[in-house]
Amino acid sequence: MANPSHPPTPSNDTSQQATPPRHASQNPRQAEVVFLGTGTSVGVPALGCQCAVCTSDSPRNNRTRCAIAVHLPAAIADHDPAVDPNAPQHGSRTILIDTPPDLRTQLLREKISLIHAVLFTHEHADHLFGLDDLRLFPFRLGHPVPLYCQTRVEQRIRHSFDYAFSHREPTHPGAVPQLEFCNIDEAPFEVLGVRVTPIPMTHGPRFHVLGFRIGDFAYCTDTNGIPDSSLERLRGVRTFVVGALRHTPHPTHFSLQEAIDMATKVGAAQTYLTHISHDLDHEKTTSQLPAGVAMSYDGLRVKINFD
Ligand SMILES: [Zn+2]
Ligand SMILES: [Zn+2]
Numbered sequence: 519m520a521n522p523s524h525p526p527t528p529s530n531d532t533s534q535q536a537t538p539p540r541h542a543s544q545n546p547r548q549a550e551v552v553f554l555g556t557g558t559s560v561g562v563p564a565l566g567c568q569c570a571v572c573t574s575d576s577p578r579n580n581r582t583r584c585a586i587a588v589h590l591p592a593a594i595a596d597h598d599p600a601v602d603p604n605a606p607q608h609g610s611r612t613i614l615i616d617t618p619p620d621l622r623t624q625l626l627r628e629k630i631s632l633i634h635a636v637l638f639t640h641e642h643a644d645h646l647f648g649l650d651d652l653r654l655f656p657f658r659l660g661h662p663v664p665l666y667c668q669t670r671v672e673q674r675i676r677h678s679f680d681y682a683f684s685h686r687e688p689t690h691p692g693a694v695p696q697l698e699f700c701n702i703d704e705a706p707f708e709v710l711g712v713r714v715t716p717i718p719m720t721h722g723p724r725f726h727v728l729g730f731r732i733g734d735f736a737y738c739t740d741t742n743g744i745p746d747s748s749l750e751r752l753r754g755v756r757t758f759v760v761g762a763l764r765h766t767p768h769p770t771h772f773s774l775q776e777a778i779d780m781a782t783k784v785g786a787a788q789t790y791l792t793h794i795s796h797d798l799d800h801e802k803t804t805s806q807l808p809a810g811v812a813m814s815y816d817g818l819r820v821k822i823n824f825d
């Protein structure tokens with residue numbers, strides 16, 4: 519795992535520079551969200567399952583584990599005072615939310631060649647264990663990958679990826695991921711020149727997670743409860759993403775009906791459902807959803823406005 523056969527080239531080699539995102543927004547004040555994965559923790563199809571959704575030919579029923587990428591245009595990202603205007607990758611920036619086990623194939627599929635910062639919703643395995651796939655990016659960034667997360671998530675990362683934090687001298691550059699923690703709590707913070715507002719939520723009876731609001735967009739996966747204080751933070755959101763696991767209730771996730779009820783409460787112009795299990799067929803469920811609520815799918819792209 520920690521031995522790339524071709525060590526990456528340092529960032530001063532222009533041949534290794536990241537290409538801008540393929541579908542970068544044309545509006546200089548608009549950002550773009552790419553849904554990298556929209557499936558529940560085991561993915562869809564589920565290994566060994568012969569149900570109609572898991573054996574479906576529809577690509578919309580093929581869901582990798584949940585993450586999104588947010589492409590910030592240069593006009594926004596350049597306001598980040600930490601950005602060196604002479605850096606080779608000056609221009610657009612990409613924020614990743616969560617590092618699922620499918621991360622490498624998701625980034626290849628969407629032709630995303632560089633991640634500038636990562637935000638973590640929580641430390642469950644389906645949101646975390648693709649972290650090692652960030653290993654090449656410090657060579658192009660010229661610094662470790664910043665990870666914005668709560669203390670509890672940092673502790674899990676330090677424990678699960680202990681080889682990345684060993685005091686032993688690495689055998690070669692790129693042998694282990696270069697990571698830097700940026701501690702967050704429930705207070706809004708800035709990443710790459712944009713304000714991010716955490717949305718505290720429950721994820722079962724004993725566990726708290728964060729959603730994130732950026733501009734008029736909010737991403738709220740892995741939850742079965744959004745308290746009133748967090749609903750306040752969602753006021754004015756135009757695009758709302760919320761987890762919807764299946765038809766029947768679940769102890770740690772919204773069911774489809776609970777997610778639709780929450781969408782009504784939030785009142786966004788458009789809600790997208792994510793973290794979807796094999797219980798929900800894309801086409802069939804889509805035809806039953808109320809106006810303004812839609813199933814998300816891997817590869818879906820939506821815009822973020824900042825006005
Ligand atoms: Zn999850
Ligand atoms: Zn199935």
Ligand SMILES: [Zn+2]
Binds near residue numbers: 640642721740
């Ligand atoms: Zn979870």
